[in-house]
Amino acid sequence: MSTTPSRPGTRVGVVVTDSYPAEDLDHDTAPLVAALRARGVEAHATVWHDASVDWSTYDLLVLRSPWDYPERLPEFLAWLDHAGSVTQVLNPPALVRWNLDKRYLTQLAALGVDVVPTTYRTSLDDVRADLAGTAPGAHVVLKPAVSAGARDTGLFHADDARALALAARILDGGGVVMVQPEVPELSQGREKALYVIDGRLTHAIAKGALLAPGGGLIGGVYAEHPEQVDVTDAEAAFAQRVVAAVTEATGLGVPLYARIDTVDSAAHGLVLLEAELFEPALNLHVVPEAAGVVAAAVHARLD
Ligand SMILES: Nc1ncnc2c1ncn2[C@@H]1O[C@H](COP(=O)(O)OP(=O)(O)O)[C@@H](O)[C@H]1O
Ligand SMILES: [Mg+2]
Incomplete structure (x- = not known):
């Protein structure tokens, strides 16, 4: 892995959001920025939907915690395309799209x-059939195919009317419902x-x-x-x-x-x-030594 200093002026943006100021759960950006700076890389956090940012001024953008993306998906995807067209974005936008x-x-x-055994349903009748086919007393988990942070994710008795209600809400929003057995x-x-x-x-x-x-x-x-x-x-x-x-x-x-x-x-x-x-909590506050490994991996991706 490269240990050579970056060329002067090399800028890395660590991509976050500012949508949750009261309950910021991102414990990784500060240690990652610090670990990058310790390697001589100019790094700072940057908000993906900040219209004042010129993304082409970065040598590399590391997607870190743009955790409001499910609420503004078209905007996020447009941003991703733009950012990916003017600089290197990691993980790459094509991988992000695949992973969404x-x-x-x-x-x-x-x-x-x-x-985990899963069916993917686009109609309420199919969800109903899955629930009806579940063993008596068993629990199921329903969730949208595009989600994060357990949004619209529910654990129910298979005969609980709230399970179908959640499925209906996901489908009404244009989503696909994933139905899984509860994994205890x-x-x-x-x-x-x-x-x-x-x-x-x-x-x-x-x-x-x-x-x-x-x-x-x-x-x-x-x-x-x-x-x-x-x-x-x-x-x-x-x-x-x-x-x-x-x-x-x-x-x-x-x-x-x-x-x-x-x-x-x-x-x-x-x-x-x-x-x-593309947006995992890395838990660098729990395992601080991993910050240096991530920073070294980022550094190695700079030319
Ligand atoms: N089949 C399941 N059985 C029990 N719990 C589940 C199941 N699927 C998801 N969960 C719980 O819900 C959480 C969120 O689900 P997950 O599939 O990880 O979606 P995301 O993290 O993208 O919101 C999991 O971390 C787990 O605690
Ligand atoms: Mg998860």
């Missing part, structure tokens, strides 16, 4: 990656995020349970409780396989960063929940 809609999971499954280990907080920075596994985080039965979030707000956890050899190999499958499916090279969200479940084995390729 969780139907990419079907492509990864076709390449042999085990994923997820509800017990055993989701593991495996971080692969430039192809190298750096750290793993368990973020705690999020969904309250009957719809909505535990405690009513989105609150992760990140804890660093160990990685088994099987999980490490799985993360590498997922990244290889992403690279194969997209033909877009090794991602600068990837967060591979997995769960080791009794019913399904070790499975993929999502491969987050």
